[in-house]
Amino acid sequence: MKFILYMNKKVEKLKERIVEISHLASISGLLSWDQEVMMPRKAIDARAASAAHLAGIIHKKFIDIDFDGALTNLKKQLDKGKLDDKERAIVAETWKEFEREIKLPESFVRELAEITSKAQSVWAEAREKNNFLLFLPYLSEIVKLKRKEAKLVGYKNHPYDALIDVYEPGMTTDDAAKILNDLKDFLIPFVKKISLSKQKINSKILEGNFPIEKQIKFNKFIAGKIGFDFETGRIDESVHPFTMGLHPYDTRLTTRYKKNNIFYSIGSTVHEAGHGIYEQGLPVEHFGTPLSESISLGAHESQSRLWENNIGKSREFWKYFYPKIKKEFPLPFNKISLDELYKTINKISPSLIRTEADEISYNLHIILRFEIEKEMIEGSIDLKDLPQIWNFKVKEYFGIKVPSDSLGVLQDVHWSCGLIGYFPTYAIGNLYAAQFYSVMEKQIKDIKNKISKGDFLEIKNWLNKNIHTHGKLYSAGDLVKKVTGEPLNSDYFIKYIENKYKEIYRVN
């Protein structure tokens, strides 16, 4: 009894330290949010300096977290199996992050920060000028450093393991390859079938004149209706939509608007609201510890995609919202049937740009990037061949010719930021979403009927209870097994896509 008390006290001490760091990280998040959404234009350099000072303090506090050996001691207890579940999660996660941090020397971190800071503007210029060679030396340097990072951090089988682990903890390169290959084997022929279908969808019918003020109101209505809580969150506008969870009681989404197309904003609002509902569902009593952190990027993306696609682009969802949107915007919607609307928002149309991709071909964009990243980190391709490799794959996967590197290998900002190993989580998220949703459909009685009546509470509660409330108590791999009874795989997503699109496009 005395021993346990002693243990808890040590964990409490560690908790105090990580909670303080989390509060500071939360402030750091506010600085970013404010920069994207509120900050006056000219404050950019001043803000960068303020943020850097804060980042320095956070880094130092984290590095010093074990100054008295408290964390090391707890790690020993952990290894001896002497901690309870929650303590285990707190100590293991903190240790993991700490270990990674101390394995990377400051000189390395600074070098990476400097090169990626420069690389982002060079990348922007290269994309604008359609000049891959401009970006190549920076990319080479970044890839070199990311390979070094993998080496410093360590890995079992594949250096890419060490990178993917940051975003999707516990997932290996082989895991990802297996799942994504299965998916690819299904997707390429399926996309081809759809492109040959006689069902043609004209997305122009959704265009109209949608005053932004009215769009904002309608977007907020949808977000609130599906369960985003405006007492603990807000929605604003930014160039690139994002969600910032500062605290379970302070979650901020952004979306974006196009005057002629309200589905442009609705799509990103529902997506971000999915992220936001996750953040709002993290257990507030554990704020600042891994028990109140999201489990992985893939799991996070599963929440946004589940709301955006599985629910938000379902017939039932629009059965409920269609009369509402018609009332606000009689034109063009009075002229369009629910069935037409449903098909149009689910139009499949493989294209060059990932961020504009439909629900199916999006995954091929990710698979392409995953395959290239893996080889970049292995060192098995020459980076100057990247445009050719890219274009070849696009032709193979989508049947499209890439007219310029700006619309090809230069389209994404990620590599210039040093984000390698991040892309797979986008596709993984879709798989999690489908797998979770298949169980939810069984467990929530009459779910389709509920959706079509605008009753989303049980869905939100199910997600809260089965996913959000656990924080990082389980690994993503364990959670998906716990909730769905089997490891993550592509079967559910494939089945979901087949069911949905065979009907829409009348293919088999």
Added chain:
Amino acid sequence: MKFILYMNKKVEKLKERIVEISHLASISGLLSWDQEVMMPRKAIDARAASAAHLAGIIHKKFIDIDFDGALTNLKKQLDKGKLDDKERAIVAETWKEFEREIKLPESFVRELAEITSKAQSVWAEAREKNNFLLFLPYLSEIVKLKRKEAKLVGYKNHPYDALIDVYEPGMTTDDAAKILNDLKDFLIPFVKKISLSKQKINSKILEGNFPIEKQIKFNKFIAGKIGFDFETGRIDESVHPFTMGLHPYDTRLTTRYKKNNIFYSIGSTVHEAGHGIYEQGLPVEHFGTPLSESISLGAHESQSRLWENNIGKSREFWKYFYPKIKKEFPLPFNKISLDELYKTINKISPSLIRTEADEISYNLHIILRFEIEKEMIEGSIDLKDLPQIWNFKVKEYFGIKVPSDSLGVLQDVHWSCGLIGYFPTYAIGNLYAAQFYSVMEKQIKDIKNKISKGDFLEIKNWLNKNIHTHGKLYSAGDLVKKVTGEPLNSDYFIKYIENKYKEIYRVN
């Protein structure tokens, strides 16, 4: 030569430290701004915790600033007269703040923080319930602590000196008493004269239906026109208008709106824009040092009041803006002449509430508070007699009977926050404004004509050059002498008020 280089290096080292602290203080300011303007309702406790962690870090960094004796060394050089003007300002101001900080033990600071934190909600309840006795024990404790603070910090003549010095550095109780007594001797009979005037002004004529969106646009137009820069600032809405200068390139104002009265928002927008133009005019190259800090609260208030009253309620100002506001809001303004408008926005009507007071009687509100605070800190009044003392003074100064303590002694939040010594700066600001403006009128050729043409650039430049750009290089007392040739006094304000209101109210 070598010696000077060495000196500069020491100052540079100190600068690095204070600049870091200023960046953190700037972040702390953003937290407050966000809390008032953006933050979701339920995040209040989480935000308090985040802000407290940051405040703790800032406090520790400031307390540690002299850890290697660098500041003490510089202070010795300062005392020997070995620093140049800018170095002197940096070292003297930092030393002053540091000395005050180390003179107040942490236990004292914590005690004051705790009592004022509780006192604010008790005050709110007391005001709502019109129950002064509820607030009395908290006020007693706060006054006791503020007297202790004065003792700990030290003072020459009057304990209140130590408190006023925080807000109006260099000004003593005797200085303030002299100036404010002169003012009072003029104001009481003058207000009486006006109240007996046959000129009656009906402020209802300005009422109408002003949609908030259109008000926001018009307020931004005015603020931009007088010189508030939206590339380095923004305007939002909050319950109590305020200005937050995070950096010369990031200054944020708030204002407030009433649907039936656009002058309600214009008044506070122009006021806050005056504060904002000061913040934006601080020299950016010295950010983080006293050279880029505002000189005093009184000086700050002079900038807001100068724009709000001396300029913003002048006939010339409205000669320019009246056609514009008429175009946006034909009703009620098409029915009102410029002369009627001018007189109505300058209506004098002594009333119970400070924040609703007109340009003249406002100062009597302040004088009343100053006299009471002085005696509270001397210990020469029994706090339980405060309501009687208050009501007696209101009767004497305004000729009005106070119907309830909620509309009397309980109306202001300041004392519950521990802000004692702050009130005088509001009146002092009006005096600075009039004194500065009288010189500006002589130095800017044809100023009235320029205002009536909407040409405010020279005025802004004059304020930038004569006041803003100096930061804390001079004391407020020295600056006013440098700019106007004489110490701060009430003559200019009295002359301004006489000129303006003798005409409006046809009194002599």
